[in-house]
Amino acid sequence: MFYILKEGGQVDSEGHCKETDVLIRAVAKWTSQLYQEVFIFDDGCWIKSKTMWKAVQRSSWDNVILDLDMKEQLMKDVHGFFDSEQSYAELTIPWKRGIIFYGSPGNGKTATIKTLAKGLSGRTNPI
Structure with a gap:
């Protein structure tokens, strides 16, 4: 077990320094959120990818070669699925x-x- 201590910080009976714990929680929260990134599962772990996020932002239905009715049905089915959690x-x-x-x-x-x-x-409630 490792502890990170702040110089001059007060350590409680469990060996924690309040200021350090606040910093670690803030870092954990920040790293769990996306900032123009997407999570990708690669080689057994989740990583953030700005490159994939940019590729997604450049995508368009114009780049998908499908019948227009099929595109519309696909969008309807997918959005319907994500709207049906309740x-x-x-x-x-x-x-x-x-x-x-x-x-x-x-x-x-x-x-x-x-x-x-x-x-x-x-979406207002993204997946």
């Missing part, structure tokens, strides 16, 4: 945050996901 709770069904895209490489899955993420990020 319905799942009322039915005592676990509400999972996930969408599975399946297809061969190069069929537009990544472009679609980035564009959906951009659209969902503008």
Whole structure:
């Protein structure tokens, strides 16, 4: 176990320094929030990525080659899912945050996901 002490700081009976604990909590809070970043699960851990955030911001439905009706239905389905958390709770069904895209490489899955993420990020209750 390690302790960080402030020079001249008062240490309590458990070995904590109040000022240091306040600093550690502030740092933990700051690192858990996103600042023009997205969390990516990579190599077994979550990391923040500004690069991916920028890629998402550049995405557009114009870059997704799908039939217009399919694009609209996809947006409706995804937004409907994220708007239905209360319905799942009322039915005592676990509400999972996930969408599975399946297809061969190069069929537009990544472009679609980035564009959906951009659209969902503008929600008042983002995912």
